[in-house]
Amino acid sequence: MSPDLIPPAVRNRLAGLRLTARRAVDLHGLGLHHSRSRGAGLEFAQYRAYERGDEPRAIDWKLYARSDRFFVRESERESPLALWLLIDASASMAQEDEANPGWSRLAAARGLAACMAELALRQGDRFGLVGLSTGGLRLLDAGGGARQRDRLALDLNALSAAGAFPALTQLTPLWDRIGAHDLVVMISDFFDAQAMDLAARLAGARREVLAIEVLTVSERDFAYPGGHRFRDPETGAELLGDGPALRAEFLARFGTARAARHARFDSIGIRHAALVLDEQLDVPLRALFGARAAGEYG
Amino acid sequence: MVALLFPAALAALLALAVPLLIHLARRSEARPTDFAALEWLREKPRPKSRLRFDDLLLLALRLLLITGLALWLARPVLTESADRTPVVTAVPGVDAGPPAAPKRNIWLAPGFPPGDEPQPSCLAQACPPLFSLIRQLDAELPPDVPLTLIVPERLAGLDAERPRLSRAVTWKIVPGAMPASAAPPLRLHFILPAGSDPGLRYLRAAASALQSPGTPTQTIIVHIAAGPLPAHLRAAVTEGATVLAAPGVTAAGVATPIWHDTDGQPLATMQRIGRGYLYRFTRRLDPAAMPILLDPDFPRQLAAMLAPPPPPGRAMARDVAPITGAPPWPVPARDLQPWLALAIAALFAAERWLATRRRRAVSP
Numbered sequence: 001m002s003p004d005l006i007p008p009a010v011r012n013r014l015a016g017l018r019l020t021a022r023r024a025v026d027l028h029g030l031g032l033h034h035s036r037s038r039g040a041g042l043e044f045a046q047y048r049a050y051e052r053g054d055e056p057r058a059i060d061w062k063l064y065a066r067s068d069r070f071f072v073r074e075s076e077r078e079s080p081l082a083l084w085l086l087i088d089a090s091a092s093m094a095q096e097d098e099a100n101p102g103w104s105r106l107a108a109a110r111g112l113a114a115c116m117a118e119l120a121l122r123q124g125d126r127f128g129l130v131g132l133s134t135g136g137l138r139l140l141d142a143g144g145g146a147r148q149r150d151r152l153a154l155d156l157n158a159l160s161a162a163g164a165f166p167a168l169t170q171l172t173p174l175w176d177r178i179g180a181h182d183l184v185v186m187i188s189d190f191f192d193a194q195a196m197d198l199a200a201r202l203a204g205a206r207r208e209v210l211a212i213e214v215l216t217v218s219e220r221d222f223a224y225p226g227g228h229r230f231r232d233p234e235t236g237a238e239l240l241g242d243g244p245a246l247r248a249e250f251l252a253r254f255g256t257a258r259a260a261r262h263a264r265f266d267s268i269g270i271r272h273a274a275l276v277l278d279e280q281l282d283v284p285l286r287a288l289f290g291a292r293a294a295g296e297y298g
Numbered sequence: 299m300v301a302l303l304f305p306a307a308l309a310a311l312l313a314l315a316v317p318l319l320i321h322l323a324r325r326s327e328a329r330p331t332d333f334a335a336l337e338w339l340r341e342k343p344r345p346k347s348r349l350r351f352d353d354l355l356l357l358a359l360r361l362l363l364i365t366g367l368a369l370w371l372a373r374p375v376l377t378e379s380a381d382r383t384p385v386v387t388a389v390p391g392v393d394a395g396p397p398a399a400p401k402r403n404i405w406l407a408p409g410f411p412p413g414d415e416p417q418p419s420c421l422a423q424a425c426p427p428l429f430s431l432i433r434q435l436d437a438e439l440p441p442d443v444p445l446t447l448i449v450p451e452r453l454a455g456l457d458a459e460r461p462r463l464s465r466a467v468t469w470k471i472v473p474g475a476m477p478a479s480a481a482p483p484l485r486l487h488f489i490l491p492a493g494s495d496p497g498l499r500y501l502r503a504a505a506s507a508l509q510s511p512g513t514p515t516q517t518i519i520v521h522i523a524a525g526p527l528p529a530h531l532r533a534a535v536t537e538g539a540t541v542l543a544a545p546g547v548t549a550a551g552v553a554t555p556i557w558h559d560t561d562g563q564p565l566a567t568m569q570r571i572g573r574g575y576l577y578r579f580t581r582r583l584d585p586a587a588m589p590i591l592l593d594p595d596f597p598r599q600l601a602a603m604l605a606p607p608p609p610p611g612r613a614m615a616r617d618v619a620p621i622t623g624a625p626p627w628p629v630p631a632r633d634l635q636p637w638l639a640l641a642i643a644a645l646f647a648a649e650r651w652l653a654t655r656r657r658r659a660v661s662p
Contacts, residue, residue, distance in 0.1 A: 092334030191334055219335050226350065229329070232336035245342045253338040 088188030391419030450474030497583025536572030
């Protein structure tokens with residue numbers, strides 16, 4: 001990835017991370033991800049005791065007949081994964097903090113996408129990009145290799161935040177490309193109901209969806225001194241108010257809404273993490289792909 | 299006390315309104331703030347206190363800066379900053395008695411050093427001109443500061459006028475005498491050219507009359523031959539020598555008559571060349587043209603022209619007590635503009651630093 005998208009310190013810490021999927025597929029050649037299938041030509045690795053969660057068809061029934069115990073047959077064969085980076089490019093993603101101009105939500109999303117593409121490249125996984133905006137979908141088909149990384153960098157830099165989140169009807173091209181069991185990472189603020197719906201639809205259609213919500217510092221702290229004219233960048237609605245007076249109620253309501261979003265994510269099996277703009281880029285990646293998180297699905 | 303020489307410049311204080319307007323906390327409302335989570339904001343009536351300012355520290359700095367500039371334009375001066383304690387001054391060497399505690403004790407010597415610094419005594423050797431020092435002290439002190447002068451009975455090194463001061467001083471006379479300025483005995487040495495010029499006879503006679511034993515204090519080169527002053531003599535004069543020349547000698551420059559006969563006609567002129575002097579007779583050295591050549595007083599008058607005797611400078615202290623009547627000298631006010639300019643520069647630097655540092659809430 002072009003060096004300006006990933007800060008050097010973050011690149012250093014990416015070494016400990018590994019992209020993992022809950023269900024890996026065994027269709028597309030060799031990769032890092034476990035696939036406990038027993039297809040022809042697979043190289044036998046070992047037997048191990050059955051654990052809860054193993055698929056019943058992975059159990060060696062002949063061995064069960066001989067020993068009266070469940071054994072799972074494991075193979076060396078590992079398969080690659082397709083990683084889809086879905087970046088919300090609606091106007092709300094252009095928001096940045098006054099204290100740190102230039103570091104917008106979209107810039108952070110670019111950095112996150114670049115980090116994950118770097119991880120995928122290291123593992124031999126394919127990755128693709130979708131920029132979501134009413135201005136038009138920006139699609140980069142999944143592929144692997146260093147050239148794909150450069151194409152992704154070009155597309156990321158060309159991405160600009162404008163318009164609103166597209167309606168689901170606009171998103172039919174996604175279904176052609178994102179296959180079942182693909183890993184989909186959605187980077188958005190998830191303020192739009194459509195974004196939540198898209199994530200839910202993808203998750204419901206057997207795509208493994210991860211969500212990274214990107215929040216500005218002002219949304220977390222709401223430290224506005226004095227009067228401000230707040231404007232919604234997508235609808236254009238305006239509200240004149242005094243920062244300290246609005247603060248407590250906003251924080252309460254915003255927290256409630258966030259908790260509701262998280263609850264919905266959890267209910268449909270979407271793992272999620274959050275990045276506030278004053279944090280390092282690898283904070284949500286560590287939560288999703290760190291050693292502990294990977295262990296849950298290893 | 300601080301005074302302003304140009305108070306009209308304080309009108310520049312009107313400019314204080316500019317930073318106040320800049321910092322009025324309304325600009326953050328004029329500029330919309332992007333806020334995507336507007337959905338969870340609920341409108342509330344704004345509190346009533348309307349007049350508020352952003353960035354109070356910066357505002358204060360800017361107000362100070364403008365106030366300083368207006369003051370600078372108004373040209374502040376510090377008047378009457380001088381010491382008002384009574385002054386007691388003594389001629390170095392006299393018995394001035396114990397130092398008076400609530401008063402300022404200084405020596406009547408150049409620079410007016412404080413009384414606890416030892417000074418070379420004036421009763422043993424010549425001192426700088428006394429009256430000049432007294433006049434200077436009178437001019438430098440503020441008008442109403444009492445002044446006491448302690449002088450010995452006999453004074454020396456005086457000039458022709460009694461000091462006329464702007465204040466009545468206490469003229470305290472103590473026993474003692476200043477020595478007469480010991481004028482060294484005049485020993486002139488003439489270097490006379492050889493030759494048989496008739497005028498040379500008179501000069502030779504005068505030279506031998508003025509001859510006295512001991513090392514000469516002054517050497518005079520006599521030059522008779524008409525024509526321009528030779529180069530080596532001119533160089534010698536420039537270096538500080540004294541040349542006595544006949545009327546036929548010419549030299550570039552302006553000469554002033556210095557010696558007149560009883561009719562008031564000039565007998566000789568003086569011309570300064572470099573560090574030395576060129577004396578020149580205006581008439582032929584011939585008794586017919588210059589009868590004084592035959593006068594017995596000629597050598598003395600010639601010596602007086604070449605080395606004038608010191609003016610009389612001794613008097614009894616009681617006779618030359620200072621008189622009053624001079625107008626008071628204005629006390630020089632201290633100009634505060636340079637210091638104010640420094641302060642303004644420091645304020646400006648602080649303001650720039652504060653205004654351009656990275657983390658600022660809003661940007662007025």
